[in-house]
Amino acid sequence: MLTYTTRRALLLGIPVLLLASGVTAGVMMRSVPENLDLALDKATAAGLYRATIAPDAAPIVVGAMQAWTVTVRTPAGAPVKAAKIGINGGMPQHGHGLPTSPQMTADLGGGRYRIEGMKFNMRGWWTLDLAIDGPKGTDTVTFNLML
Amino acid sequence: MRRRAYLIPFILLGAGILAAGLHAASGPAVRWTEEERATIRSLALDDLPPLPAEPSNRLANDPRAAEFGRALFFDTRLSADGRVACATCHNPERQFQDGTPLARGVGVTNRRTMPIAGTAYSPFLFWDGRKDSLWSQALGPLESPVEHGGDRTQYGHIVAEHYRTSYEAVFGPLPNMGHLPPHAGPVADPDATAAWKAMPEADREAVSRVFANIGKAIAAYERTIRPPVTRFDTYASALGSGSDVGILSADEIAGLRLFIGKGACVTCHNGPLLTDNHFHNTGIPAVPGLPEDRGREAGAKLVREDAFNCLGKYSDAGEGDCSELRFMTAQGPELLRAFKTPSMRGVASRPPYMHAGQIGTLAEVVAHYSTAPAAPAGDSEIRPLNLSETELRQLIAFLATLEPRETEGEGPKGSENLPHP
Numbered sequence: 126m127l128t129y130t131t132r133r134a135l136l137l138g139i140p141v142l143l144l145a146s147g148v149t150a151g152v153m154m155r156s157v158p159e160n161l162d163l164a165l166d167k168a169t170a171a172g173l174y175r176a177t178i179a180p181d182a183a184p185i186v187v188g189a190m191q192a193w194t195v196t197v198r199t200p201a202g203a204p205v206k207a208a209k210i211g212i213n214g215g216m217p218q219h220g221h222g223l224p225t226s227p228q229m230t231a232d233l234g235g236g237r238y239r240i241e242g243m244k245f246n247m248r249g250w251w252t253l254d255l256a257i258d259g260p261k262g263t264d265t266v267t268f269n270l271m272l
Numbered sequence: 273m274r275r276r277a278y279l280i281p282f283i284l285l286g287a288g289i290l291a292a293g294l295h296a297a298s299g300p301a302v303r304w305t306e307e308e309r310a311t312i313r314s315l316a317l318d319d320l321p322p323l324p325a326e327p328s329n330r331l332a333n334d335p336r337a338a339e340f341g342r343a344l345f346f347d348t349r350l351s352a353d354g355r356v357a358c359a360t361c362h363n364p365e366r367q368f369q370d371g372t373p374l375a376r377g378v379g380v381t382n383r384r385t386m387p388i389a390g391t392a393y394s395p396f397l398f399w400d401g402r403k404d405s406l407w408s409q410a411l412g413p414l415e416s417p418v419e420h421g422g423d424r425t426q427y428g429h430i431v432a433e434h435y436r437t438s439y440e441a442v443f444g445p446l447p448n449m450g451h452l453p454p455h456a457g458p459v460a461d462p463d464a465t466a467a468w469k470a471m472p473e474a475d476r477e478a479v480s481r482v483f484a485n486i487g488k489a490i491a492a493y494e495r496t497i498r499p500p501v502t503r504f505d506t507y508a509s510a511l512g513s514g515s516d517v518g519i520l521s522a523d524e525i526a527g528l529r530l531f532i533g534k535g536a537c538v539t540c541h542n543g544p545l546l547t548d549n550h551f552h553n554t555g556i557p558a559v560p561g562l563p564e565d566r567g568r569e570a571g572a573k574l575v576r577e578d579a580f581n582c583l584g585k586y587s588d589a590g591e592g593d594c595s596e597l598r599f600m601t602a603q604g605p606e607l608l609r610a611f612k613t614p615s616m617r618g619v620a621s622r623p624p625y626m627h628a629g630q631i632g633t634l635a636e637v638v639a640h641y642s643t644a645p646a647a648p649a650g651d652s653e654i655r656p657l658n659l660s661e662t663e664l665r666q667l668i669a670f671l672a673t674l675e676p677r678e679t680e681g682e683g684p685k686g687s688e689n690l691p692h693p
Contacts, residue, residue, distance in 0.1 A: 187542060187543065187548075188542075188543055188548060188549065190395075190595045190596060190599070219539070219653065220653070221606055221653060222601070222604065222606060223601070224548075224550050224601065225596075225599045225600060225601055226599055226600065226601045226602070227599055228599065241595060241598075241599060242595055242598065242599020244599075246540075246542075246548040246549070246550045247539050247540065247542055247548055248311075248539075248542065249539070
């Protein structure tokens, strides 16, 4: 009897498991949130810095290599010098990262930094995650882009 | 009661015919949103930008180099057995491909031959992107033991004997190669490899430069191979002008709607070449009997180590010109069994499909993308679409509109824009 119940429970459990795995997949493949924050000028997560991003050439062309400039300031607006910036990102809806590995290639002075190797190979919702390592420590900020 | 029940299928059939009639009639009056129109126009050949600059090959746009390259492309002397040219697998009568699952040169490869039209726009070549220019791509098969099967001094001697004038007109004086062995090069054949190692470094470099220039001439020719205009392009160009009526059937338009909408095909098959020129794992099955194929994971390492890449000494580019190579993603789980997105242009007349020709028909291809099976290794990026039989058929109907307009129905051909003397 116990065996029967267990088997039955297992069989009944299969749709639940399938549903759960579907939900998990759903979490991985996030839909675009309403009122997505598309600001290109933002305070970093812990409030250490303020970062602004701008493509060197607009509009952004899908599939083209591009350079961006990141400007880092203190919350009071003073330029943050000698920072190091790491770049990551991807498409939350598709569960994949950026197609390239962009890097900070130049400190342009005045809190401005060049990022090279940026590319977006499809339209849609992209995120850009910057890790800014400056005099006050490391902080992160995520920007949203809709192409 | 029974009689009425008997009538129901006829009523349904009638309603079906009526619905089909309305559907067909709705073709000319098709409504697209502004965003859909923009997407459709972004796929049209009209939207293809001029050929990108090719700083790693200073002769990329030289018509004399292209003429020389065309001669090399069709020359079967550039092989181990005198029977294999680039055109053997890249047959210009068949969109510069061969229609077989695995390419056959002097032996059999592990991959499907790729078409050439429009590849000048691609930063990485081959299914795994192990080359970063058309000229370095052309060199790979020449030294492959199963494709052309030859070696560098052999090719150098052929150029000196048969193409001296053409070569020197574009690349300058050939080095003296008379004293070099007939067969030497860094290839699979141990005798040729031993002969290569025995050569002085200066000779090896001089021959390698001739070899690289063979690739650069072939690339100059390949840059002239453009994708032909299709019926879809005619439709996309005419869209909104009122003259788009009657170019595509209702089924083809429904398929286009699926392609850019529910099917999300356009996510990767984007732009006028209908490819993002990137690498994706879409769960394509492995081929029993072939060695494990890790796709882009292997290709990314190979291109970085390639002596003929954009940053190498045979490249004409400066470091600043090589951003694709410098900033490419070289590792990560997404690279495993990720393969190049092929262009959809001419796809209907180009079976079999995928990197090893493992899917025989377009019907099976769309069924694969609709069901989205798990990948044999790594994670598939696609998710099930659960398309109906009608939708699958419509998608196939749309893909057939990407055949060259002038030759539709009789097998497409590539088109060259080579200036003729």
